[in-house]
Amino acid sequence: MPNPFDFGRFRPSVRTAGGEPLSALARPGVRLPATLPNRFPEFAHSDFQSFKEDPGVPGVRVRFAPSPTGSLHVGGARTALFNWLFARGQGGRFILRIEDTDRERSSPEMVEDILDALRWLGLDWDEGPFLQSERLDRYRQVADWLVSANKAYRCFCSTDELAAKRQAASASGKSWKYDGACRELPPDQFRARHARGLPSVVRFKGTRVGEVVFEDRIFGRIAHRTEQIEDFVLVRSDGMPTYHLGVVLDDLDMNISHVIRGADHISNTPKQILLYQALERTVPDFAHLPLILGSDRTRLSKRHGATAVTTYREQGYLPDPFCNFLALLGWSPKTEVESLSTDELIRQFSLKGVNKSNAVFDPEKLSWFNSRYLRNAPAERLLPLIRVELEREGLWKGEFDSSDRAWMLKVIDLLKQRVRMVSDFATQGRAFFTDDFEIExxxxxxxxxxxxxxxxxxxxxxxxxxxxxxxxxxxxxxxxxxxxxxxxxxxxxxxxxxxxxxxxxxxxxxxxxxxxxxxxxxxxxxxxxxxxxxxxxxxx
RNA sequence: GGCGCUAUGGUGUAAUUGGUUAACACGCUGCCCUCUCAAGGCAGAGAGUACGGGUUCGAUCCCCGUUAGCGCUACCA
Known part of the structure; x- marks a missing residue:
């Protein structure tokens, strides 16, 4: 079996136009504040101060970090699956984190929904779920440090002002990114605005020379010039951290070794690398996964039919074939055998087998995996699943699992041959379970x-x-x-x-x-x- | 618009330090089996590797350009 660590240790670099590493420009003597009381005592390596001195050892720690703005969709499920497979295959840890800093759109119900879906898929997590909303002090603390170290600054520009500037630029056909109006605000002006109680955000103070380069485990070398990275917001005017601050700090505090996430984050990665640099920490490995598209090759969404994992559960799909199918979206095993149990998936999964191009979600093939699984599954295994369906239809009788159990298993073996979803047992097989049926x-x-x-x-x-x-x-x-x-x-x-x-x-x-x-x-x-x-x- | 990434049958994916009749799976067609439908067996259609250049004896594979798609371009994540 190939060693998944064979491809060497990639380290991103930030270089100035002159070629010297950017860290050489960092101000000497800047230290992070002492850490706050650890809100996550479960973390073995979470001490923000010390783990830097102890690189190399941690082993594989990956995470899945959905935001609870909707229920788990197939794309998220695939990301979770790949993280989980990687962790399990490497003997690493799989951590669950909920990115709920968007107060407007997040809801506790969705958190439950996502947890449910993950449990159904069989993707068990070793640590968490951790909520970002419970780490607010930590983000503010680090943001403050960044400001005091002159690596971030407070910006008083209002959203209206910014929108106007953006408008004006696009009207004249030009692109616009934050112009750094508050970047070098003189102290007296800063104090004046502050005294007036003007709302402000914290922006990252980016460099404008050189380029950020990193070696993605899947996409290979990716480069961005720093001048095209604007001074992005770290803390909103309401005090909530943005995604960038949240991920970077959490991945650091949770000692994440590999960030495995959707390719929609590729363009965000350079920003985050700059942040890691500013925090004087080493950067985790990145592995970006190609996206899952609908049949029209646009991003999967509601109008492509079912995208929520729970919908598939309700329709009678089973987790094993579902994961098998999902695993084949963007990844392929070394052999030509596609039908794999979850254990085989764990054994065979490797980031090297992941390809770069987006994949179209094909419900037909999912359905084939499901029916194949059903056909080969022992009746005993199916019985509890079928029970749920029969109960829903009001067809379940206690004898089915007691005095008539043997008979029931025989019927299941009969029906499973030509069924595609679990719910078919109750519909196609209705006449076995009741005398009350119609002739179609x-x-x-x-x-x-x-x-x-x-x-x-x-x-x-x-x-x-x-x-x-x-x-x-x-x-x-x-x-x-x-x-x-x-x-x-x-x-x-x-x-x-x-x-x-x-x-x-x-x-x-x-x-x-x-x-x-x-x-x-x-x-x-x-x-x-x-x-x-x-x-x-x-x-x- | 700017920046980034990607490009192999309808779909998911293989393939070669550059040399194969470009492979497998889903789907599709026909036949066999047969009590229906599946399953199974057999046979087949469907790509010459987005397009155009280049390098080379030879390019799906290396280089350049074009096109298309996707992503990012927020006080969303």
Missing amino acids: DKARRKFLKNEALPLLMPELAARLESLPAFGLEEVESALRAFAAEKEVKAGLLINAARALLTGKAVAPGIFEVMAALGRDRTVARLSGTSWLENEPRAGE
Whole structure:
């Protein structure tokens, strides 16, 4: 097995135009403040001061950091999966963090929803979930330090002012980024505005020479010139940290070794690297994952149908095939075998197998994985899942899991062959679990039109009723003998029986159905005549 | 608009220190099996690797340009 650490240790660098490392320009003697009381005593390596002295050792620590502005979608699930697979494969730690600094859009319900979805997928976390909203003091503390070290500054420009400038620029066809109006505010002006109680944000004081270069584990070398990186906001006027401050500080405090996240963050990475530099810390490894798109090659969204993981759970998809399918979006195993159990996924996953191009989400293939999994799963495993579906339909009976358990397992084995989702057991298999079912029109049209049937079926029922035993073979030979005797094709009887017994045009082999239903139910349904009365309406 | 990234059948992905009939899976078509539908078996269609140049005996692979798509360009994350 290839060693996933084979590709060497990439370190990003920031260089001036002259080529010397930017850290050489950093002001000497600047120290971080003593850390606040640790709000996360669970962290083994979270001491912001000390871990720098102890590089190398930590091992793999990765994280998934969704923001609770919506429920977990397939893109997020794939990101979580890859982090989890990497951690599990490396014997590392998988940490869950909730980025809820956007007060407007975040909600506790969504946090629960995301946790639920992750649990369902089987992606268990080792630490967390940690909420950024509980670390506010820490962000402010570090932001203050940054300001005092002249690596950030307070900006009094109002959003209106900025919007106006941006407007003006775009009106004349030019791009605009923050002009640094407050960057070198004279002390007296600063004091004056401060005294007036003007709201302000904290902006990062970026350098304007050289370029930021980093080696992405997946995309390779990525370079940005620093001049195109504006002085981004670190702390909003309401005191809440922005994403950039949040991620960097959290990844530092949580001692994250590999940042594995969506490629939509590639362009943010240089900003964050600058921040790491300003904080005088080493930078984690970055691995950006290609994005998942809808069938029209635009970013997956609601109008592409289901994007929330919970929707798939509700529709009867299973976590294992779901993860298997997700893993194949952007990653491929070394071998040609695509159907992998979660354990095999862990064993085979490597960042080296991840490609760079965006992938289109194909529900058909997901469905194939799901049906394949269902077909091969032992009935015992499926029973609890099916129970949920039957309960939802009001079809569940206690005996199914007690006195009739053996029978139930047999029925599951029968039905699982041609099912695509768990919910199909309750719909396609309804007639096995209750006598209250309808004969679908399609079955009527296909199988019940022959005029001889109203006479034949009750007679067949009588024949079956008198059978000494009601096993597969007895039933089959009885039906075939009856067909021969009446000089009709066995298929005519078989298909009519299918419609009468299951209500469906599609069902398992008819003799298996009869054996599973048992003599009484089989005879009753075949001899019943109610189907003659409800003719389907004309035109249907 | 600026900046960044990407580009192999319809979809997901393989492939070669540059040399293969460009491979596998989903989907699709036909046949077999057969009591329906799946499954399974067999056979097939579908890309000449976005386009245009270059380097080379030879390019999907290296270089340049173009195009397209996506991402970033917020006091969202």
